[in-house]
Amino acid sequence: MRIENIPALVKAADDMSERLARVDTGDLWNLMTCAEVDSIAAVLVLTGHDKTAAFLLCEHAVSDTEALDSHADIYAARTDGMGTRSDESRQAAANYLKWLREAY
Numbered sequence: 553m554r555i556e557n558i559p560a561l562v563k564a565a566d567d568m569s570e571r572l573a574r575v576d577t578g579d580l581w582n583l584m585t586c587a588e589v590d591s592i593a594a595v596l597v598l599t600g601h602d603k604t605a606a607f608l609l610c611e612h613a614v615s616d617t618e619a620l621d622s623h624a625d626i627y628a629a630r631t632d633g634m635g636t637r638s639d640e641s642r643q644a645a646a647n648y649l650k651w652l653r654e655a656y
């Protein structure tokens with residue numbers, strides 16, 4: 553990557569975050585693997601879009617029902633009895649994003 557492209561890359565990440573935050577059907581995120589969602593979430597979190605990254609993880613986590621799934625903790629926190637995103641789910645996503653940020 554050329555360093556002079558970094559400002560344009562940050563703007564592209566801003567645009568990506570704005571658009572992905574509107575994809576709330578869950579279907580797209582459920583079809584992706586944990587690694588695929590992690591790679592998108594990493595770009596978002598490393599460019600300052602933690603809220604959108606947490607949103608993607610929470611939406612995707614609906615499909616992570618097995619203990620070996622990367623986002624099973626987010627799924628477990630999400631299921632608050634009504635299938636809605638709970639504060640615990642958001643906290644689990646925030647903890648996961650902290651780990652993801654440090655992994656890069």
Ligand SMILES: [Zn+2]
Pocket residue numbers: 585586587589612613616621622623624
């Ligand atoms: Zn996952």
